[in-house]
Amino acid sequence: MQYTRFCLRVEHLPPCSMADSNTSQFTNPSTFILLGIPGLEWAHVWIAIPFCTMYVITILGNFTILFIVKTEPSLHEPMYYFLCMLAVTDLVLSTSTLPTILSNFWFNSKEIDFSACLAQLYFVHSVALIESGILVAMALDRYVAICHPLRHSTILDNALVAKIGLAMVLRGAILILPFPILARQWLYCRTNIIPYTHCEHMDVVNLACTDIHVSRNYGLFVLLCGDTLDMFLIAVSYILILRAVYKLPTKDARLKTFGTCTSHVCVILAFYTPSLFGSLTTRFGLNIPLHVYVLFANIYLLVPPMINPIIYGVRTRQIRDRLLRLVTLKGT
Template sequence: MHICSVNITRRPRSHTGSRGHSRYLHETQLLLRVGHLPYYMSDSNTANFTNPSTFILLGIPGLEAAHIWISIPFCIMYILAILGNIAILFIVKRDPSLHEPMYYFLCMLAINDLVLSTTIQPKMLSIFWLNSREINFRAFLTQMYFIHTLSSIESGIFVAMALDHYVAICHPLRHSTILTNSVVAKISLAVVLRGSVLVFPHPFLARQWPYCRTNIILHSYCEHIAIVKLACADIQVSSYYSLSVAFFITGLDVFFIAVSYTQILRAIFILPTKDARFKTFGTCSSHLCAVLACYIPSLFSFLTHRFGQNVALHFHILVANIYIQLPPTLNPIIYGVRTKQIRDTLLRLFSRQGSLSFLVVL
């Protein structure tokens, strides 16, 4: 194992600018460990390298000794995400009665969650288990692009599902004529293209900056702002574009979901009986739970980063890991438990398997 020394050059005052960057420089005045050897991040004016080809993901700084224990719940989440989303795809494929727009969007969500989990978790677990912290710069940019793109697509899928619920409740007689297979395919394509195109400049902007301070990244996965903060240049273009895309996607999606549910609630409240209102609203419960599981941890992470200046760095990283990995784990559980058609199909499959096993034993 080799020992590396890392020097951080202080930015000129004109480039420091933001309170977040000052906080970042303050946090890096600590002893960080890679493997079992320390990296001392000093405030020297010399630099040993320029534009390194590899970077080092520290995992969760300050909690290196607990990485093995921290990895256990994340590993369980990954297994549940893989099994749960594959189960959703299998159930929808097997049952022709589920070949409807809602379940097509659900399958799209399951595929998105499978790819998102697999993009993040294997590398993160290798950091926790094997101290495999180095990552090629191109690999970093690739993972970063997929993480942000898939997160954007997930948000767009929730909007598409909200639209499906709106049409099903407010225009039930026209549902099959409005949301045809062709329309569903166009909506799905638009959701994918929106996320892919809007995030596309991120890796190119990150790649153009010169890096001469350090190759140590205080994170457990490839996050956009975590890398551009290390640049020896004014990163306002990257920062403003990243913030604009986040607000545009999240703000627009939350707005459309809110408008959809406003119309849905209006339609529900005019139903004649309480049972009818409760049953109709129950059809939206799975979607609402999934939306809350996606947006609430994300909002909490944003608020702690923006206003929690005294919150420990490892807490920020833990929250960031949870909010991006929780939805792929919870979505199949939420839809499996709260959606009657999926639950009934799953029970039929298990009962059929049990009957076949019993006959084989006999």
């Protein structure tokens, strides 16, 4: 495939010179070219192996969680309903990107249609925002279970759980909708080459040669109204939980009660740490090597969906016991 000479307009790369821009001008592209991990092209085939392994584990683990909760009546509770929502979002988030990445790395299939690229960035960001909302809902469940245990079943009944789930889906779908709509309006006259493994919002709009402050500001607004607000609500929930836990009479009771939250805390850390790192480095252009940024930014697409079912499978006794029974039955 013949690539035209280009210069990328991204904050963490050197600015384009006038000579470079004059040699690579063209109208809006029908396709984008995904470079994968710039500087590590020689290792793409090998990097794809752990990526594929994590994807397989993600599919098996999350489908196992869905199957166990569906077939075990004792798990038909708000906590496990939210866990099922988390499993579905993890599956969608991984499947919306990993096939593109593996196709690029193994078959050198770098081209992606302009509309498909916008659709991919919409799914990546909307599903990630939905997952963030589900983590807030799970924090609410833990707060009610610990601070109001006798009213847990009446406060969080099935109807409210369904409404919370629907609200999180609508929030993610509606808030992210302007991303592809705005991105389609910009003029991409310098290059159609994206130094990334898949299409994400800022990596696409940073290639535009027009003023993109509307997209940039709206992206910051979504970050504040999405992850930042969600982390604040989760922090408030756990402050109230810790207050209730430390009022318990014995140390064993405090450890046992807070132990019901450890799985959720681990999932929160696994999700928000790489997500915030990717968002902030893209917007503020922190001085890190591009291949390190791309590798780290892919972590939130690969690692949380893979480890979430493992964390809950290991840390949640009901799921662990049910899984052991399934394995035992198959072994006999």
